[in-house]
Amino acid sequence: MLKKDIKVPNIGDFKDVEVIEVLVKKGQVVKKNDPLITIESDKSSVEIPAIEEGKIVSITLKVGDNVSEGDKILEIETNENLESENNDKSIKKETKEKIFIEKVSLEEKKVDHQNSIKNDISDSISASPKVRKFARELGVNINKIQGSEARGRITEDDIKLFVSTQSNRKIENEDKEKVQSEYSHSEFGEIEIKDIPRVKKISSKYLINSWTNIPHVTNHDEADITDLEEFRTSLIDIYTGEKKKITPLAFIVKALTTSLKKFPSFNSSIDEIEKGKITIKKYYHIGIAVDTPHGLMVPKIRNADNKNISLIGTELKKLSEECRNLKINKKELYGGSMTITSLGSIGGSFFTPIINYPEVAILGIGKSQKKQIFFEGKLVTRVMLPLSLSYDHRIIDGAEAARFNNDLKENLGKNFAYKLAV
Numbered sequence: 001m002l003k004k005d006i007k008v009p010n011i012g013d014f015k016d017v018e019v020i021e022v023l024v025k026k027g028q029v030v031k032k033n034d035p036l037i038t039i040e041s042d043k044s045s046v047e048i049p050a051i052e053e054g055k056i057v058s059i060t061l062k063v064g065d066n067v068s069e070g071d072k073i074l075e076i077e078t079n080e081n082l083e084s085e086n087n088d089k090s091i092k093k094e095t096k097e098k099i100f101i102e103k104v105s106l107e108e109k110k111v112d113h114q115n116s117i118k119n120d121i122s123d124s125i126s127a128s129p130k131v132r133k134f135a136r137e138l139g140v141n142i143n144k145i146q147g148s149e150a151r152g153r154i155t156e157d158d159i160k161l162f163v164s165t166q167s168n169r170k171i172e173n174e175d176k177e178k179v180q181s182e183y184s185h186s187e188f189g190e191i192e193i194k195d196i197p198r199v200k201k202i203s204s205k206y207l208i209n210s211w212t213n214i215p216h217v218t219n220h221d222e223a224d225i226t227d228l229e230e231f232r233t234s235l236i237d238i239y240t241g242e243k244k245k246i247t248p249l250a251f252i253v254k255a256l257t258t259s260l261k262k263f264p265s266f267n268s269s270i271d272e273i274e275k276g277k278i279t280i281k282k283y284y285h286i287g288i289a290v291d292t293p294h295g296l297m298v299p300k301i302r303n304a305d306n307k308n309i310s311l312i313g314t315e316l317k318k319l320s321e322e323c324r325n326l327k328i329n330k331k332e333l334y335g336g337s338m339t340i341t342s343l344g345s346i347g348g349s350f351f352t353p354i355i356n357y358p359e360v361a362i363l364g365i366g367k368s369q370k371k372q373i374f375f376e377g378k379l380v381t382r383v384m385l386p387l388s389l390s391y392d393h394r395i396i397d398g399a400e401a402a403r404f405n406n407d408l409k410e411n412l413g414k415n416f417a418y419k420l421a422v
Helices: 082-105 128-139 156-164 171-172 197-215 225-236 246-262 311-324 398-411 417-421
Strands: 002-007 017-022 035-040 045-049 056-059 073-079 216-224 286-288 290-292 295-297 338-342 359-367 369-375 378-392
Touching: 045 082, 128 156, 156 197, 171 417, 197 295, 216 398, 225 369, 225 378, 246 286, 246 311, 246 338, 246 359, 246 398, 290 311, 378 398
Parallel strands: 286 338, 338 359
Antiparallel strands: 002 073, 017 035, 035 045, 056 073, 216 378, 290 295, 359 378, 369 378
C-alpha cells in the first residue's frame, strides 16, 4: 500500500477561497472523480474531485479554511498495483488535472439514484451546495433559474418559485422544440444587442409565474373625481400659505385602503392555495409600481390606513426616489396588501395589469380626462378617472369585483374627499 497527499489542483481564478463543505470523512474509500470538498468564491461554488482511488487516512482541511492551489486536502492510502498501473501516466497528471478542473468549473455532476444522469451546471451560477442539492432533489436544472440575491445568487425560495411556475411538470420534462428565426435581424439593417436590465430579469420570472398560474379577469370602470380634484387643488399649507402639491395617487391609496377594509378578500395572499387556504391580512401595506430606468419596482406604503394624505404623499416621493437611485431596502418590496400601477402621468386609459403574486388583485389607473356625462339629471363636464381592476378569479368573482369598484368609485367621489384627507 502507498500513501499519497491529495492537494488543491489548478483552480483558475480561485485563490485564497473558503472551504464551505467537506464531503468525505476519515476511513472512507473514494473513487476517482468523487467530490472531496466544495470551495466558494464571490462568483460560484466548485467541487474538488479525487484524482486517485484509495482509503482516506487523514483530512487536513475543515469548513471555514481558506485554500489556494497546492494546499493539502487529505492523505489517502492507494493500492500499489493500481499505482503501478498508473505510473506511466504520472508525467501527464498535471495536464490532466487542469483539463478536468476546467471541466468541473463548467459542470456539476447531478447524481440520480436510479439512472445516474448528468446535469450541466454553469460556473457563473452562484448557489450554495445546499441549494444545489435541493435543486437536484427536485429534478430542477439550476441553470434555468434567475437568482434574486446579490450577484444573481440563487436561494431555495428561487427554486420553489421556479417549480411553482411550471403548470405541468410532464410538459416541463419533455424536450421542447425551440422555434428558431429563419433570418438574422442584421440582414435588414444596423442593429445593436443590449443586456436586459437586471431588475427586469428578476421581475420577469415573477410576471411569468403570475400570468401563467393566476386566472386573471379585469374589470374596467370610471370614477368621477371632479370633487376630489377641486378639493386637492384647493389645499393650502397653513404654515406657508402656499398651495400643497399632493399627487392624486395619495388620495387613491387612501381610497383603496378604505375599500380593502370593507372587502377583506382583496387583502389576501395565495401562498398556500394548493392546500386550499388563503392568508387574510390585517394590515394595509399598499404597493406602488414605480417606473425606473432599471425596470419596474413596487415599494410599499406601510400602514396606509393610519396615515393622512400629506404623509402618504411625502412617502410616495421618498420611495420613488429611492427606487430610481437603487437605494430602496429590498424588504420594502415585499409584504403588500394590494398594488396600484398608474399610467396617469404618461397617458392612456384602460389596460390589463398583471397581479403582483402572491396578492390577489391589482388596480390600474389611467390618465384622467374631462368628459360630458349625465350628472344629477344634467349633461355636464366632469373629470373621469379610468380604473382597471385585475383580480384572481379563484378567490374573487365578478360580482364582488364590481361591488369593490363601486365602493372605490364612491370613495373617490363626491363628499368623500375631505374624509380621505383626515
